[in-house]
Amino acid sequence: MRPEPITTSEPRTIRGPVATSEPRTMREPAATSEARAEGPADAGAGGDVVVSIRNLWTCYHTKRRTVKACQDVSLDLRRGEVYSLVGESACGKSTLGATIMNLLPDKTEVKGEIIFRGRNLLELDREELRQLRGKDIALIFQDPMTRLDPLMSIEDHFVETLRSHGEIEREEARRRAALALDAVGVPPSRLRDYPHQFSGGMRQRIMIALALVFEPSLLIADEATTSLDVVVQAQILRLLRQLRNRYGLAILNITHDLGVVAEISDRVAVMYGGRVVEQGTAEEVFHQPAHPYTRGLLSSVIHMGSKSLSWIDGMPPDLGDPPPGCPYAPRCDRRRPECERGFPAAKWLSSTHRYCCVD
Amino acid sequence: MRTGGTAEGSRGCGPATAGGAAGALVGGSRLQRTWAILRSELFTPSGVRIIIGVVIVVFYLFVAVFAPVLAPYDPQKLGVGGRLETPSPAHPFGTTYLGYDLLSRTIYGTRTALEIVLLASVIAMAVGVPLGLVSGYLGGWPDRVLVLIMDSVYSFPDLILAIVIAAVLGSGMFNAAVAVSVVYVPQYFRVTRNHTLSVREEPFVEAARALGASKFDIIRRYIFPNVSQSIPVILTVNSADAILTLAGLSFLGFGITPPKPFWGLDVSEAWRYLTMTKEYPQVWWWTAIPGLAIVILIIGFTLLGEGLNDILNPQLRESQR
Numbered sequence: 001m002r003p004e005p006i007t008t009s010e011p012r013t014i015r016g017p018v019a020t021s022e023p024r025t026m027r028e029p030a031a032t033s034e035a036r037a038e039g040p041a042d043a044g045a046g047g048d049v050v051v052s053i054r055n056l057w058t059c060y061h062t063k064r065r066t067v068k069a070c071q072d073v074s075l076d077l078r079r080g081e082v083y084s085l086v087g088e089s090a091c092g093k094s095t096l097g098a099t100i101m102n103l104l105p106d107k108t109e110v111k112g113e114i115i116f117r118g119r120n121l122l123e124l125d126r127e128e129l130r131q132l133r134g135k136d137i138a139l140i141f142q143d144p145m146t147r148l149d150p151l152m153s154i155e156d157h158f159v160e161t162l163r164s165h166g167e168i169e170r171e172e173a174r175r176r177a178a179l180a181l182d183a184v185g186v187p188p189s190r191l192r193d194y195p196h197q198f199s200g201g202m203r204q205r206i207m208i209a210l211a212l213v214f215e216p217s218l219l220i221a222d223e224a225t226t227s228l229d230v231v232v233q234a235q236i237l238r239l240l241r242q243l244r245n246r247y248g249l250a251i252l253n254i255t256h257d258l259g260v261v262a263e264i265s266d267r268v269a270v271m272y273g274g275r276v277v278e279q280g281t282a283e284e285v286f287h288q289p290a291h292p293y294t295r296g297l298l299s300s301v302i303h304m305g306s307k308s309l310s311w312i313d314g315m316p317p318d319l320g321d322p323p324p325g326c327p328y329a330p331r332c333d334r335r336r337p338e339c340e341r342g343f344p345a346a347k348w349l350s351s352t353h354r355y356c357c358v359d
Numbered sequence: 360m361r362t363g364g365t366a367e368g369s370r371g372c373g374p375a376t377a378g379g380a381a382g383a384l385v386g387g388s389r390l391q392r393t394w395a396i397l398r399s400e401l402f403t404p405s406g407v408r409i410i411i412g413v414v415i416v417v418f419y420l421f422v423a424v425f426a427p428v429l430a431p432y433d434p435q436k437l438g439v440g441g442r443l444e445t446p447s448p449a450h451p452f453g454t455t456y457l458g459y460d461l462l463s464r465t466i467y468g469t470r471t472a473l474e475i476v477l478l479a480s481v482i483a484m485a486v487g488v489p490l491g492l493v494s495g496y497l498g499g500w501p502d503r504v505l506v507l508i509m510d511s512v513y514s515f516p517d518l519i520l521a522i523v524i525a526a527v528l529g530s531g532m533f534n535a536a537v538a539v540s541v542v543y544v545p546q547y548f549r550v551t552r553n554h555t556l557s558v559r560e561e562p563f564v565e566a567a568r569a570l571g572a573s574k575f576d577i578i579r580r581y582i583f584p585n586v587s588q589s590i591p592v593i594l595t596v597n598s599a600d601a602i603l604t605l606a607g608l609s610f611l612g613f614g615i616t617p618p619k620p621f622w623g624l625d626v627s628e629a630w631r632y633l634t635m636t637k638e639y640p641q642v643w644w645w646t647a648i649p650g651l652a653i654v655i656l657i658i659g660f661t662l663l664g665e666g667l668n669d670i671l672n673p674q675l676r677e678s679q680r
Contacts, residue, residue, distance in 0.1 A: 101569055134571030141569075146562040151584045160580050164572045210570060 048079040050217050050250040051100065051137075056112035058092070058099045065320040069095035071274040072343075073112075077218065077250040082241070084253040084261040084282070086297070087271035090316050093254045096271075097220045100252075101139050102129050116218070135165045138211035142223035144203035148195035154181070154206055155191040161210055180209040183246075184239060201232035205239070212243060219243075220252045225260055237264050258301050262286060267352070270294045273317045273327025275343065280353030290347075290355040293328045326357070334359050409666030415659025423469040430463035434620040446644055453644040455625065461645060465652055467620035472656065475536045475615075476601045480594055482540035487547025488590065492578050494548070495555025505548070513545035517600075518607045525613035535614035539604050543597045550593055554586040561585075595664035599657035606653075622649035 058070035069092040077083050085093045098104050100114055100121065114121040116137065121129065133139075141147050148157060158177030162168045178188035184205040195203060204224065211219060221240065225233040241264055244251055255261060261268055262282065269279040270291065278291040289295045296312040314331040317323055323330060329339040336358060338344075344358045401410065422429060437457055446453045453461050490509075494502045512520070521538045528534035558564065559582060567581050606623020608614035615621050617628075629645035 103565060103568060130571050130573055132571070133569055139566075139569040141562065141566060143562055147566040149563045149567070149581050149585070152580070156580075160567070160572060160576065161570045164570070164576055207566070 050077050050079055050116070051252075052076045052113075052115040053096075053100070054113040054115070056096070056099065056114065057110065058095050058104070059109045060095075060105065061107045061109060062320075067320045068274050068322060069319055070099065071322075073271075073274075073276050075269055075276065075279065077252060079217070079250055080244055080248045081266045082244060082251045082253055082264045084255060084265035084268045085271055086255060086258060086261050086268060088256055088297075088316055090319065091271045092274040092319070093256075093271050094222050097139060097222045097252065097254050100218075100220060101133055101137060103139070131165065134161060134211070134216070135214040136216050137218045137220065138214075138216040139220045139222060140204070140207050140211050140224045142226050144207050144227070145200055147207055148203060150195055153192050153194055154198075157206075157210055158191075158213060161213060165214065176213060177209075180213045181206070183212070183243070184209040185235075201228055201235065204228060204232075204236055208236070208239065208243070212247070212249075215247055216249070218250045218252065220254065222254045223256070224253070226255065226257065233260070234263075240264060258298065270297065273322060274319050275327060275356070277326075277328065277357070278353075278355040280350070280355075284350065284353040288349070288353070290349055290353070291328075291357050292332050292334050292359065294355075296331075403669075405666045405669035407666075408662045408669075412659050412661070412663025412666055415655060416663055419469050419473060419656055419659065422466055423473050426466050426470050430460075430466045432460040432463040434459060434463040434467040435618045453648075455628070455645055461625070461648055464620040464625060465622065465648055468622040468625070468649060468652065469656075471532075471615065471619060471621045472602055472605075472623075472653075475532060475539065475605055476598050478533070478536035479539040479543070479601050480598055482537060483543040483547055483597070484590065484594070486540075487544040488551045490544075491548040491551025492555055492583060492586065495552040496559055496574070496578050496582060502552075506552070509545040509548045512541070513549070517542045517604055521604055521608055522611060522613055525608055530614060530616050532615070535605060535608060538608065538614060539601050542604060543601065546593055546597060547590070550589050551586055554589050555582055558582050558585045591664035595657075595660040598660045602653055602657070622652050625649040626653075 053073060053075050056070055056073045057068065060067040060069060071092070073092070073096060075083065085096065087093055095104075099110055100116075102121065104110070110122055112122070116132070121132070124132070148154075152160070155174060155177055158180065159168075159170060159173045162173045162176060174191065177191060181188045181191065186202060186205050186209065190198075195206075198206065208224075219240075224240075225236050228236060237260060240251060240253075243249055251264075253260070253265065265282040267280065268282050268285040269276045270285065270293065271277065272293045278285060278289070278294045285294060286298065289298055293312075299310045300312060312331055317327045317330070323340070325338075325340040325342050326332070326344055329335050332339065338358050344356050346354050346356050348354050437459065442454065442458055451462050455461055455464070490505055494505045521542050524541050525534060525538040528537060564577060564581055567577055572581070602623065605614060606621070606627060609616070609621060609624045610627035615624060617624060626646050626649050629642060629649075632642045633646060
């Protein structure tokens with residue numbers, strides 16, 4: 001426990017009219033060097049790093065305000081690893097996935113680095129990024145019911161996807177589509193069918209097959225199992241695990257479902273208010289949660305047989321006007337005056353387990 | 360699933376049976392599949408509409424193609440009969456004031472009408488639809504400029520705009536088609552653009568982007584097919600409208616000029632005699648027959664367009680079962 005919290009990333013005046021003094025443009029995370037000096041932002045990332053996110057800031061500019069959806073996020077994904085990003089809604093999880101894919105609205109400001117195969121994704125031009133999308137980095141979404149074009153057969157979806165990354169014969173495309181469908185457990189005989197002829201679970205399998213047809217090295221699953229029933233959910237999770245093992249895929253699993261996290265994750269990052277407040281291996285985060293928010297989140301899980309349900313009071317902060325210090329401070333039961341002064345420095349519990357709290 | 364009385368009656372709701380018409384829906388080329396779908400749709404309400412529409416339009420096409428064979432007289436030859444003769448075996452539809460044979464003029468008028476309307480629709484579509492797609496998908500300042508231009512074109516009364524363009528271009532079939540098409544470009548543009556705006560926000564478009572589809576591919580393969588369902592409807596409404604605009608143009612001396620056989624021309628020439636009940640008490644055939652030709656063709660276009668619209672959209676198709 002330190003007497004004085006170190007302001008890590010965002011220097012701020014301690015007191016003052018925060019909302020009005022907030023400049024419209026994003027502030028450069030000036031003091032990050034201090035945080036960096038402590039060690040790698042996401043320790044435990046050994047060799048075989050597929051993607052390395054460094055001090056990432058993503059801000060949505062609207063006419064009236066700036067929403068800081070990701071603030072100083074750093075994490076590394078290794079080959080064959082399932083990395084889960086958890087937190088409640090409006091914490092910046094999906095924004096992080098969309099930032100990696102650059103599927104953001106036009107007027108979005110992004111700072112930091114996303115290093116993928118030695119190249120910073122934020123510096124690539126549109127065409128280079130387009131070539132990466134679907135081929136090297138793939139994304140699957142929450143709502144498989146609406147993610148397939150109702151007018152295109154499954155085969156056409158594959159043909160289009162394959163053709164967008166280079167010329168290919170229709171026969172060859174069909175063959176690869178059949179292989180990909182087979183890998184996710186959809187009978188290739190259904191290639192000619194249209195999306196509305198499939199169930200939600202089947203459509204999600206098809207989305208996964210489409211995402212994996214090029215054998216990408218990174219798969220971002222944005223709430224991929226949320227809208228599915230538990231049985232299908234379990235099937236999809238098992239499938240993702242199998243594919244991870246088979247292709248050495250790195251999976252960034254974005255979810256608010258702690259059951260899903262426990263099921264498949266190797267490592268976990270807990271996001272709150274646009275910040276990563278705790279990260280570590282799944283065991284560390286689940287068995288020794290260090291951040292009060294993580295603890296609150298874990299205790300909110302409904303257990304079979306328990307009569308009472310605990311929850312965290314309040315709402316996540318408005319990221320258009322985030323609190324000056326720790327974003328969780330207003331809801332935290334261990335809040336102290338220094339919590340308001342700045343985002344607390346990271347503390348290391350082990351070489352892999354890190355959390356940001358003054359406690 | 361429907362049962363009985365359908366072209367695919369073998370696809371019952373009971374236990375699976377091998378083979379059957381279902382096979383055609385799975386195998387074969389794209390053309391074969393399309394045909395299989397059409398065949399299985401023939402006896403639904405939209406199928407019946409299509410059949411009637413096709414019969415009417417094909418009939419007109421047939422008449423247009425074989426006009427020289429079908430027409431008993433030269434439609435532009437004066438005095439093949441007397442003035443304003445009532446329908447008789449020699450002149451089944453009667454004759455006009457100048458002694459033209461009305462049957463021959465109606466038959467040849469089909470040619471004129473179909474040629475100009477199809478040409479005008481193709482020009483209007485070829486300009487309006489791509490502009491609408493690009494404008495709607497890209498947005499930003501090109502969109503604003505295009506919308507401004509199209510809205511100002513659209514704000515002119517149809518006929519006046521067509522007259523101005525026809526006056527600038529001069530008379531003739533092609534110029535008449537261009538004059539009519541300019542009037543309808545904004546309609547194709549608007550419908551396409553508005554539809555594009557909604558389709559562009561569909562999750563599957565974002566999914567396609569996430570899979571690496573380029574802008575051009577997204578417009579061509581994902582947006583256009585979803586937007587194109589609304590085109591047949593505008594096409595049929597506009598085709599009907601275009602015939603009327605064309606008639607108006609001809610009436611005022613632009614576009615198609617008198618000796619050429621055209622229903623609109625005949626109607627507009629005949630209506631003057633309708634008011635002269637004393638001198639010419641019975642000239643109903645001169646307006647009624649070309650008028651009927653117009654109305655029936657419009658009905659044919661509309662039935663065809665709406666029936667196709669129902670069938671080309673797989674979701675709509677499925678929901679009717």
